[in-house]
Amino acid sequence: MNNSIKSLLAVLFGLLAGALLMAVTGHNPVEGYKFLIQGGLKSPERIGNTLATATPLILTGLSVAFAFRTGLFNIGAAGQMLFGGFCATAVGLSVDLPRALLLTLMVLAGFIGGALWALIPGILKARYNVHEVVSTIMMNWTAYWTVYYVIPGYFKGESLETESRQLPPEAMLHASWLSDMFQGSYINLGFFIGVVAVLVVAFLINKTTLGYELKAVGFNRHSAEYAGIAVKRSIVLSMFIAGGIAGLAGVAQYAGNASSLQIGVLPSQGFDGIAVALLGANAPLGVMVSALFFGVLYSGRGFMNAMTEIPPEIADSIIAIIIYFAATSILIERLFRKWKVRKSRAPHSAANKKQGEREHVDNA
Amino acid sequence: MKKGVLSLISLALSVTMLAGCGGKPASEPTGGAGSDAPKANFKVGMVTDAGTIDDKSFNQGTYEGIVKANKDFNMEYKYLKPAGTTEADYSKEIGNLYDAGFKFIVTPGFKFETAVHKAQEKYKDAKFVLIDGSPRPNPDADPELKENTVAIYFAEQESGFLAGVATALHVKDGQAGFIGGMKIPPVQKFNWGFQQGVKYANESLGTKVTINKENVVYQGTFDDVAAGSQLAAQMYDRGVNVIFAAAGGVGVGAINEAKTRVQNGNDVWVVGVDVDQYQDGVYEGDKSVILTSAVKKIDQAAYDMIKAETEGKFPGGQTITLDAKNDGVGLPAENPNLSEDILKQVDEVFNKIKAGEITVAAEQGDLIE
Amino acid sequence: MDYVVEMVGIRKEFPGIVANDDITLQLKRGEIHALLGENGAGKSTLMSILFGMYQPDRGVIKVNGREVRISNPNVANRLGIGMVHQHFKLVEAFTVTENIILGSETRRVGMLDIRTAANRVEALSKQYGLNVDPHAKIEDISVGMQQRVEILKMLYRDAEVLIFDEPTAVLTPQEIEDLQGIMKNLVQEGKSIILITHKLKEIKAVADRCTVIRRGRTIGTVDVADTSRETMAEMMVGRSVSFKVDKQESRPGETVLEIRSLTVKNSKKVDALKAFSLELRAGEIVGIAGVDGNGQTELIEAITGLRQAESGSVILNGKDITGLSVRQRNESGIGHIPEDRQKRGLVLDYTLEENLILEIYKRPPYSKNGLLQRAAIRKHAEHIIQSFDVRSGEAGRSIVRSMSGGNQQKAIIGREVERDPDLLIAVQPTRGLDVGSIEYIHRRLVEQRDKGKAVLLVSLELDEVLNLSDRIAVINNGELVGVVNASETNEQELGLMMAGYHKEEGSA
Incomplete structure (x- = not known):
């Protein structure tokens, strides 16, 4: 099928x-769905907002899907996303460089941060056979509390104890031509990070020997071993890449959709990513489409609320x-x-x- | 295929069950939409902050004010719940309300500062009420208030001060503690006011109540009930008699711990916050562990602004501070756990604050953070 | 005539395929009736119909002379029909008795009554000579014992007709003999048995009559005593089959593989292979004979690099490869047809062409600069598919999971042989395959030998070892018992050696 x-x-x-x-x-369901879809797509601004909402979901979904294709169940996208976003924010707040360079560095920092956060469960899995479901969940909370401690300690704004300083405009993914194109939407360059990541992962999985190896390990560890593939190394590498992609979601969220990092919030996109990946059949392009679908839902929900008598809880x-x-x-x-x-x-x-x-x- | 059919049936069943659960709130007249009033041109919208509409704090207070106004004025009302707590999430819901014709929008919480700043510019024909904050381009900037926006602040420190005085008078000789949720301005002001109140009672009213540094704690969330119980237990073990809990769900944990201890014969108390929490502390009959509550009248603020709008007197462009002077903060009307004598003394202090004889600082100064 | 089960004119059609076409099977009371056919001939479908998992499109089923409609397995059970599945359905952590009563628990005042059940299991076990301890845990008993538990399950439910689905596939030669004894006991006690198999030797050993089916049709029912193996094989395959592997005298050349005093631990950290030494030369097939679990797996894994050796060395073409990785060994000239083709040999969810580059995907022309080259991969696959007659639905693009076991095995053999290794290790290369495939695979192995390759064959089927090998090394309890020339030995001698008697002792 x-x-x-x-x-x-x-x-x-x-x-x-x-x-x-x-x-x-x-x-009335017809009315409800009508406004749900209108809310997501009615105007250029709403379309832009939908794309922006979908962006972190594309990346967390991609992270989960990639891990899944290589036989790993990454429940820790939330923590990886948070920590990746934290690393990017930290770079954005402390480094002074020309914009293009700074953004590149932030994206890199986000990827590495998320990747490191997933590397630990990867190593635990490869070396000690600790199940990644357990260890990635624990890493979620480690990220949560690490950020909780470090943001107020080192990156605190003047007036707010619960979030980091605002990123300077040059350290944010906003682009005025893009906002103007979508009539004031908060869509930003993060969306292109998502698109590029989808294409890169699709290429990696389908066209390269590395993808072939990682998938083989995912499908059947024993036959991969038989074929001479370094199974443990592959597991660690898979987690590294999956975590890095989730880290990019953090960059898109905290330096794109938001302008600062709030403490005390484990990003829900990390968990939605699991659903996005499942619906997208763990295929990169499928993930893209399903994340956009989720984007419409999340983005249009408020409008459905506002236009109908459906209360938010039911929505x-x-x-x-x-x-x-x-x-x-x-x-x-x-x-x-x-x-x-x-x-x-x-x-x-x-x-x-x-x-x-x-x-x-x-x-x- | 039999199993397939079965699973479909069970899925369908679970849907109907879910629907059954969801059915109730919608059928209640206090549901999300105020359809009981006749359709009117005046539409009041609200966007909630993090947390639910029945959070016993900001969201609930604001909403109750709106519901109350709905009884008195010809209006329609509705609240929306954002998906997250970023400016973009808030802005989206404000936009949704606006597009649906809700052009009088109330937002509770300082987190709305930047979103309202954008909205007041973008939706010039709409009016905004920002409770506990003032529109700013970014959190560290100075407020920029347009003609279509009112910013409302509360003097939490005064409310905390009164609670501190009442606590000290009740305990006379002992220790008090403070549990905060996240370290955000309103919570901090409650804390500092409370400390000043205790100090005032010690200096002027002859009490001997101390607050030790280790007994002033911000748990870090507003929802970790278990952590609240744990923190309260530690403080009570260290000899604290009364804990002022300005911490949402964390405070609920503290209240639970106090209930357990009182039932085991200990003499411990909790001071509630934002609204009169007496009912939350009931453990037996109508006996409660809530000594009193440091109240801010959020509902009143929301009601007053709606009322002003219907009378064409919307104070756009102004920053309003609700304090002791205009009865915007204080202790609850009923305080069954405080003696007549104490209430009298607290009242005197309240009047002194009103008269400006006592000023309560809204900053940390040399207080415990 | 007293038939306990009659299936007459059974037809079952699936979209695109007629699985059973006018099949008739008549089981006499108290007989062992073999159902013989190649993989995919329709045996499983027919038995699934009898067991109530499918409804026939046409035809009549009679049990004890009465026409019945078997709508599900529970009905079959009530009619006294029980099935001993090829893959056991047992709960590992449960005891024998707990497993047996699962689903029909004895109760006393609402409580589980294990004791009564255990007594009954013990009595049944005694009556049929099964020798099963009702209190043993499944995980602690051998595969042969587990099979007896499955049989007991049926007896416990008062089954009169027992269907055995390929019961010997998982058993050692000794266990096979024991099982045959049990089957004979069962019929003596009045039970009737349908034996699904494609092994002629077993049919000869136990069956009274045999119904042969081919491509969904009944070819005929014969009395086993009056029919030769060759005739039955011909009926099954549709052409004459030779059992003798056709091969010339070997002409051994240089030493290819030298195993020196190799000691290997198993997964439980116990020495499974003890100071094992063996030499293998170009142009010969050396067979390893032994009862399953005597160190064969560890030996092969240590040669191929899947398992680390404790001590000793493996030398390939004069080069010590003991410390090398699996891939380095592959590239030094080892080809490996693994014991478990689905667990080790194939990535079942990969396509056939992806599986055919499993060890060589990193090499040009199959990849360049880290990118897979689909065209080269396809060409490679087409070549193997053609020269090794690998059949599948969509050629190279078929998902391997959808292919039959025989074709999966041919794919592996094609892949390994095409790599042109100096040493070809074949472990149980024909397990679970039908006669046609076995013949083909044997021919291919001999062909490799004749091309001057060294072939190391591990098989639990003594026939196969005897037929194919030039020399036979017998392994017992991880030690080499001795090496004999295939032409100078026989089953009895090997059997003794497999039990641990050295040749000298045996002949003395």
Whole structure:
């Protein structure tokens, strides 16, 4: 079954479930969705805002998807994003360079910061077989509290204890031609970081020997080992890259969509990235499309609220339920496969079953 | 396919169950949209700060003021909840309200300063009420107030001062402590005022209450209930009798800890914040661990601005400070845990503040951070 | 005639494929009836129909003379039909009894009553000579024992007809013999057995009658005693098959592989291979014979670099490769057909062409400057697909998971042989494959030998070792028992050596 059909079906189910929720709570689903979509796309400014909202999601989604393609479950995109954003902010606040150079340096710092944050779980996984789900979650909180301590300690603004100083304009990803093009939207150069990252990852995964190696390790560690691929090194490298991409999300968020780093907030985009990746079938371009879809939802939700009688809490539930269903595209595949095994290719069904079992053993 | 059908059914079921849960608030008249009033041209919008609409603090106070105004005036109202806490998130929701025709917009919290600064320029035909802050191009800049915006501040330090006096008078000889949420200006002002109040009582009213440095703590969040309990337990163990908790959910933790201890026969108290928290501290019958609360009348502020607008007297371009003088801050009307005598003395102090005989500093000075 | 199960004129069609076409199978009470056919001939579908997992499009099923409709496996169970699956469905951490009663727990006042169940399991075990300890944990008992637990499960549920699906695939020669004994006990006690297999030797050993199917059709049912293996094989494959591997006398050349006093620990940190030494020369096939788990895996892993040796050395073409990585060894001239093709040999979710460059993707022309060269990769795949007759749905673009086991194995062999290694290691190269594929693979291995390569063959099937090897090294408990010439030995002698008796002792 084609992945995009699967994802579209998942979205469709999600929208139906959301409509059901609206109907049950006494609201008109058609109207609700109309304003939801208008809110995301009605004017150039809203389109720009949607793209900006989607930008960190593209990158966290890409991070999760990349890790997933190489057999790792990166739950720590939030922490990597936060720490990457922190590194970029720190550079932006302390280094004085021409703009182009400064921005390049910040992007680099963001990537490295996120990458280092994921490197630790990577090493723990490769050397001591510590499951990355556990260690990346713990790293989330380590990042949270590190930033919590360091921002007030070293980068505090004059009047606010809970956020860093504002980045100077030359250290921000805003570009006036872009804002003007989208009539005052806060869309910024971060969007292009996202697009470039998607293209680079797509290229890396599909065209290079490195991608071939990393995917082989992800699919089957044992056969990668048999083939002479350095499995441990690949795991560490995968986490490094995935963390770096999440770090870029931090750059886009804190130096693009926002202008300072607030403490006490673990960015929700890190977790939404998991849903984005699932819906995007872990393919770079799929991630891009699904992040844009999420962008429309998040961006249009407020307008739906404002134009209808749907209160924010219900609107949140509607968005959550759409995401929930959208992220079940895997379930849809499973249902479909079951149906397929029943209905067709029976002579191979026994063989399929054997392979399925084998797969479980591999995973164990 | 049977299993497939089953899972679909169960999914559908879970949807209806969710919907069932969600159904209630919408059917209540106090839901997000004020459809009970007749449709009117006057539409009041609100954007919430981080946290829910029933946060027992800023969001709730503002919202209650709006709901109250809705009863008295011909208007429509609505609140929106931003996805995050960045300026962009806030600006988006302000834009949504504006596009939907809500041109009187109330925003609670200093975090809206930059967003409102942009909005007052962009939406010249809309009016903004910014509570606890003033529009600025960036957080460290000077305020720039346009004709269509009112900035409202509270003298939290005065409210904290009164709570400090009441605490000292009640304890007489002992220790007090402070738990703050995040280190943001309103919380800090509560803290400093509280310390000054205790000091005043020691110097002028004959009490002997100390506040040690280790008993003034900012937990760092407004939602970590467990941490609040832990901090409170540590302070009580160190001999603190009363904790002033200006910390949202963290304060709830402190209140819980106090309840446990009181039920074990200890004599410990909590001073609430923002609104009268007496009910939150009830542990038995109508007995509460809340000694009193340092109140700021956010609802009143929101109500007053709406009222002024309907009367055509919107004080655009002004910065208004609500303090003891205009009864914008103080202690709750009812204080069952304070004796008549103490209340009388507190009242005297309150009047002295009103009269300007006592001034309460809004800065740290030589106080504990 | 007293048939306990009759399946008459069964037809089952799936989109695009007729899996069963007018198949008739009649099982007499108290007989062992073999169902013989190549992989994909329709055996599994037929048994799935009998077990209630599929509904036939046409045809009649009778149990004890009464026509029945078996709508799901529970119905099959109630009719007394039980299936011993090839892959056991057991909970590792549970005891034998717990596993057996799972799903039909005995209760007493709402509480689990293990004791009654255990007693019954023990009684059944005794009655059929199964010798299973009802209190042992599954993870602690051997594969052969686990299979008996599966059998007990069926007996516990009062099954009258037992279906065995390829039951010997996972067993050692000794265990196979034991199993055959058990099957005979079962029929003596009045049970009836359907044995699904493609191994003629087993059919000869236990079955009374045999129904052969080919491409979804019944070819015929024969009395096993009156039919030769060759005839049955011909019925199965559709052409005459030779069992004897056709090969010339070997002409060994230079020493290719020298293993010197190699000691290797297993995953449990116990010495699994102890001071093992062996020499392998160009142009010969050396077979390693031994019961499973006697150090073969560790030996191969130590040669290929997948496992670190404790001491000793491996010398390839005069060069010590003991310290080299897997890739360096690959590149020094080792080809490896691994024991478990799905776990080690293939990335099942990669396409066939991606799998065919598994070890050489870094080399030109398959990649340049770190970029994969699709055209070269495709050409390479097409070459192997053609010369090794690898069949799949979409040629090089097929996902390997969708290919049959035989074709997966051919792909691996093609890949390894094409790399033209000096030493070709083949571990269980024909496991689970049908006669046609086995014959083909054997021919390919001999061909490598004749081209002057050294071939190291590890197999648990004594027949295969005897037929294919020039010399046979017998391994027991991690030690080399002895090396014999294949032409001068026989199954009895090897069997004794595999049990640890040295040749001298054996002949003395």
